[in-house]
Amino acid sequence: MSKPVIAIDMGGTMIKIGIVKEDIIMSSTSISADSGNGLRQRLPHIEGAVKDLMAQENLSCKDIAGLGIASPGIIDSNRKKILSIDKKFGDAPGIDLEDWCRRTFDLSFCIENDARAALLGEWKYGRATDLDNVVLMSLGTGVGSAAIVEGQLLRGKHFTAGILGGHFVINYKGEVCNCGNKGCVETEASTWKLNSNHKLPLSDYKAVFQLAEEGDSAALAIRDQSLEVWAACAINLIHAYDPEIIILTGGIMGSGSHIIPYIRQQTEKHAWTPWGNVKIEAAAFPSSSALYGMNYLVNSQNK
Amino acid sequence: MSKPVIAIDMGGTMIKIGIVKEDIIMSSTSISADSGNGLRQRLPHIEGAVKDLMAQENLSCKDIAGLGIASPGIIDSNRKKILSIDKKFGDAPGIDLEDWCRRTFDLSFCIENDARAALLGEWKYGRATDLDNVVLMSLGTGVGSAAIVEGQLLRGKHFTAGILGGHFVINYKGEVCNCGNKGCVETEASTWKLNSNHKLPLSDYKAVFQLAEEGDSAALAIRDQSLEVWAACAINLIHAYDPEIIILTGGIMGSGSHIIPYIRQQTEKHAWTPWGNVKIEAAAFPSSSALYGMNYLVNSQNK
Incomplete structure (x- = not known):
């Protein structure tokens, strides 16, 4: 015990x-x-x-x-x-x-x-306990990610492997991101980007999704572009890491019941997975995956 | 022996x-x-x-x-x-x-x-014998890739991990690729794409680079866009796998002395690598890396 x-x-x-x-x-x-x-x-x-x-x-x-x-x-x-x-x-x-x-x-x-x-928490106790190839994608202030490939958590030489999914270029002619790169996922669709656009009266995706539901054209445009961007990010994560499942989490997930069905449809249509389809699922512990993950890491370290 | x-x-x-x-x-x-x-x-x-x-x-x-x-x-x-x-x-x-x-x-x-x-050949005998975090990017008919992370060749659950760098989305509003995805690296800049554009009198990148040198405006536009696309691909490979080096190879590499300096400059400027810069180098064995790699694999299997 x-x-x-x-x-x-x-x-x-x-x-x-x-x-x-x-x-x-x-x-x-x-x-x-x-x-x-x-x-x-x-x-x-x-x-x-x-x-x-x-x-x-x-x-x-x-x-x-x-x-x-x-x-x-x-x-x-x-x-x-x-x-x-x-x-x-x-x-x-x-x-x-x-x-x-x-x-x-x-x-x-x-x-x-x-x-x-968060990925370790979901892998050990949550949505992916039976799988060894798992990607997490977090939609919030920024866009985060992490990857387990063949049972190994990717860390990489300089500890950046797996975690920079929000900084994949998905629009190489796009705007400069606050990381210094151009056309990153985050700079095309994230809460910080939404907040930095002062022409808009929209401070978060909760407002975007709600107004879009009511037919507001500016909100609809942002919602649809954001969904496209996040789907492109999910496709890139699939092409990079070959997972069986992508676990979606983060603050934005609570706002949009459209997000998972849209990303599922787009990855099924566009990702190159001749073996079948990657599962697209919400986290089991949307607000506490990372606590479970740190529990696992502390115990692993003490072994 | x-x-x-x-x-x-x-x-x-x-x-x-x-x-x-x-x-x-x-x-x-x-x-x-x-x-x-x-x-x-x-x-x-x-x-x-x-x-x-x-x-x-x-x-x-x-x-x-x-x-x-x-x-x-x-x-x-x-x-x-x-x-x-x-x-x-x-x-x-x-x-x-x-x-x-x-x-x-x-x-x-x-x-x-x-x-x-090819990556294994370069890792065991060529350009990266002293490194354990290595990515290969191949520019040719298509765009290929492979990755070694922390000394492990990435294969993934369905054998696609590392090898789909040519199918990273880098233009999410882009054209449909022959893989079924939209705005892939390959469909924005590769030899097959060049050949499929019948409005152009350019059949390969050798002609593109040569005509661009001579100031031909159509060739210049293709060259510059292709370089931008391949740099975005290199940045995505860096963000995905956290390598110490990207080894460039493939048929196009013989044509353009601009390719390596351009990708080096762009990755130094735009990739998120607070520890320093990823080396961008040509393959040691541009036409035989894969033969060396299969030699290594056969011997590993027989052990």
Whole structure:
């Protein structure tokens, strides 16, 4: 019987914290991310929230297997460093989180990219427990991805393999993305892109999908283009990694009941899969896959 | 000291056959592929050419470690079958090549996708012997690719991982490709696409690059768009597989001294690689990488 794990999912808006044991989240909480002001100022708040959860469950640090953080950005999971993080939590690469974890909780530590963590959670406990070739695609502020090929989580030489699906070029004549590339998936359709277009009165995809339903022509145009872009992204993920399933997740997924049927139809029509069709499914744990994934990683590391 | 291997590279125009030992091609020959008429009619010619080479080197079948075929298309390297092959050698999926090899030569047999074979040749003997994260991109009739991530050749569940770089969507509003997808790399810039445009008097990229040098405006436009497309493909390969190097090869490479510098400049400028720059290099063995790769695979299989 493995001990419980402290799992932390650093979102751009909220930081989710849970105590996870096996496939159960014993208890969890969320604190504001306030990510524009950096991660360092959040550490005391995270410490407080973790200690509150532990007290609630009558656990002390010796009852805990370790602490794992799922973070956006490029993460060196071996040296346990945040290498590069796009705007949010801009000070994070300079913080020694392993040292913070040791000093604060005296616990073993691990850190992984949030899309990889979510994929591991879905693979070990969620939508893809019976499969060994699995891709996750996350639609939200940005577009994230991660891939397991032949039972191996892809990390790559510089920890970017699998996670840059949002930065596949899908329009090589397109606009410059905030990553410096041109015509990326993200710059053609994501929440940050929607927000950066100040000519539009639409601040999120919830509004886009709702107005499109009501027949608003600007919203319809954005919805239809966004669906096309995400389908192209899914096709590229299929062509890159040869999965049996793509698990869709992320903030936008709650807004559009059209998304999964559209991507399923387009990948069935256009992806080169002579063997059959890739399953397109929603995540089993839309808001907590990454917590389950960090639970798995902490336990794997301790073995 | 390993025995020599019979290595066969099934191109769409020519079939290359070599006797390979360690890192040396002892002797080699080419026969016309006549691929429009299928593979079955070629087998007696391949048999004849192999036997001629063996006689030339005073070798009998018992001196040979095995026979390996590098083939275009989707190849099941475990069951040793050609699963899907696009137009060329249309009858190949119905031929039991392992049985043919046993009956004709009494040799052990293996088969792999030609881009994967070329990548293995470059990895074991050519441009990337010191690296474990390597991508190959082949510009020719079509656009091919293959990837080694953390020392593992990517094959995937259905043997398509790594090899569909030519079918990444890079223009999601683009034309339908002959694979059924829209706006693929290949359908935006490849020799087959050039040939299918009958309004143009240009049959190959040699003519395109030459006329562009002379200032011909139609040729300049095609050259510049093709370079942009191939750079977008290289960026997508970098974002998908996180390599240290992309090895460029294929028929078009001989034509344009601009190709490597342009792709190098664009990937340095646009790919998201905060650690540094991916090397962009020409293959060490532009016309025989796949023969070396099949030599490696036959020897690995026999171990």
